[in-house]
Amino acid sequence: MSALEVPALETVPPSSDAPAILRIANLTVRYAIDSGDMITPVDDVSIEIYPGETLGLVGESGCGKSTLGRAILRLLRPESGSILFDGQELVRLEGRALRAVRRHLQIIFQDPRGSLDPKMTVGEIVSEPLRVHQLGVKADRNRAVTEMLDSVGLDPSYLDRNPTTLSGGQQQRIGIARALITRPKLVVCDEPVSALDLSVQAQVINLLQDLQRELGVSYLFIAHNLAVVRHLSDRVAVMYLGQIVEQGPAHQVFARPLHPYTQGLLASVLRTDSEAHDRLNEAQQFVKGDVPSLHDVPTGCRYNTRCPFAQDRCREERPVLELSEGEHAEDHWVACHFWRDLEGLPKTFRAR
Amino acid sequence: MSATLGTPARATAPLLDVSDLSCSFLTRSGEVRAVDGVSFSIAEGQALGVVGESGCGKSVTALSLVRLFPPTSKVRLSGRVEFEGRDLMQASEAELRAVRGRQISIVFQDPLTSLNPVLPVGEQIAESVRLHLGFSRKAARERAIDLLSRVGIPDPQRRVDDLPVRFSGGMRQRVMIAIAIACEPKLLIADEATTALDVTIQAQILALLDQLRRDFGMALMVISHDLGVVSAICDSVQVMYAGVIVERGPVRTLLAEAEHPYTRGLLRLVPRLDTMRHHRLRPIPGQPPQFLTEQTGCRFLPRCEHATERCHETPPLIDVGHRHSSLCWLSDDKMRAEAESFAPGAIR
Secondary structure (H helix, E strand, C coil): CHHHCCCCCCCCCCCCCCCCCEEEEEEEEEEECCCCCEEEEEEEEEEEECCCCEEEEECCCCCCHHHHHHHHCCCCCCCEEEEEECCEECCCCCHHHHHHHHHHEEEECCCCCCCCCCCCCHHHHHHHHHHHCCCCCHHHHHHHHHHHHHHCCCCHHHCCCCHHHCCHHHHHHHHHHHHHCCCCCEEEEECCCCCCCHHHHHHHHHHHHHHHHHHCCEEEEEECCHHHHHHHCCEEEEEECCEEEEEEEHHHHHHCCCCHHHHHHHHHCCCCCCCHHHHHHHHCCCCCCCCCCCCCCCCCCCCCCCCCCCCHHHHHCCCCCEECCCCCCCCCEECCCCHHHHHCCCHHHCCC | CHHHCCCCCCCCCCCEEEEEEEEEEEECCEEEEEEEEEEEEECCCCEEEEECCCCCCHHHHHHHHCCCCCCCCCEEEEEEEEECCEEHHHCCHHHHHHHECCCEEEECCCHHHHCCCCCCHHHHHHHHHHHHHCCCHHHHHHHHHHHHHHCCCCCHHHHCCCCHHHCCHHHHHHHHHHHHHCCCCCEEEEECCCCCCCHHHHHHHHHHHHHHHHHHCCEEEEEECCHHHHHHHCCEEEEEECCEEEEEEEHHHHHHCCCCHHHHHHHHHCCCCCCCCCCCCCCCCCCCCCCECCCCCCCCHHHCCCCCHHHHCCCCCEECCCCCEECCHHHHHHHHHHHHHHCCCCCC
């Protein structure tokens, strides 16, 4: 593996003292859709990810979370803002320089079947990033591929298999091997376990955790399943209609959600205990109706059309992210005019 | 619609009584068995959940009830499907057409492929009541508006003429439900009906199904890979694995005191909001079988951490009390030990 210059398989603990590996500031993505209308799926978003940590990004379909992930990889071009990755500005990067950065910036997709070329063997798929980035000579690459497959729990007999003959879980392992083979510093995981059955999902979640511990890679973990995000994330950002409405340490956001939308999301998570049925009815009090379309974004706070607490101010003035106060407030941000008042509500009207 | 409002009468005979249902598909590479001798019943107004992972046979079980298979597929069915005392297995295709949508309706996962994209939603709802109930065009339209409002679509007077593409995913699923309940069926089958929806919308749709069941006294068969969905709106649940029912019982009992090692394994893996970060999941080793083969013995044997020699012999469904039973020798051992402790020597 010498040619790959991999800094050994040491354990790298997440550390917020180290400079952020990714620092996104005021990022906006706008584009025209078929009808000619402009939509803004990512609107003035700022997030940071530190070495070795997982930032969970949650929100419902159409909130812009996948678009944000693709913008970070520069699979699309942002309109404005900054993406500082490992000290390098990506927003205006093109061509060869951009490809070079992608060695350290990879992605795992939701649909393993659709993201693996059916005309290639497993070995070719996993070694392709090494060839593209001209890492190592052939013998080194072959050894690296065998080792990587072993890390994701597949023995060398898979090298010559066709990906279409494999199960969903095995395909996702290959997607993970392909993403990690160049030893990236950040991997965008876009709903990587959503399409998998429960027993396979658990295997893949464990694998992602093990590899992070081994390699010190950071994850941007995009998912709609809050319990999975809770399980994997150090910090969490909640996105609604293109904007971050709350972010902070995972244990804080889940134990003490401040934004009414986060409270609604948490209340909607189905349970498997004796309270399951009662909770279902309770969830209805938190979130009304549907997510508005990106064509017709509400003025003021974008959540105001679904928020049970919305007032005139919410329809007029856009709330900005502010640092919450209190003794456990460490780095917990919320964008709501009235979060302080909501905190005082009876427990039954708040998510767990 | 008000005619059937109120609590359903408790009938003694079940609404649906399925016994020894098997289903296999004849493919070029031979016969592939999907469901292997399942028996269960659903009472009027009852909500039964069917859970299991992909390929366990849960959806095929539902499709077999009303023989809803693509015309090109070659299916071999056996067993009995008694619905209101009549065996649907013996019914002709024409007779089944009168049952589908009228007495038994199905809502699938993907509303966009189930809806006709070039027909206004109102007409798609009206179609069903005109066909089955002989409503006039005008009455059917009124009924469609009424149903759209019933399933929570705002401004139904205006939306009735919209094409499906004008509705969001959650709203389309509401339209599908409106079509499904249009003729006030006795049984509504929801096959992964909320799987593709966002969490907040999923909660709304489940609450709607629960409400409709109570209002119309309709029985529900809720098929899902998600134990949370079943916990939220079902009274009882059956767990399927490799074409058979491995455990069944009242929802709360089964979730709190799961007997079968497969159910216990699944429950251990449901991601929960209250687990600690970095808490390690203990996955069930291996994979479910892709094809069912003729075999004796427990189907879960290759993946089971409690397997013994005895598991090579096919276990029966063991009744562990409180309408709860499990297809596992462990439960047999447990029941024998309990009986023994009450009446020493009574069991040999």
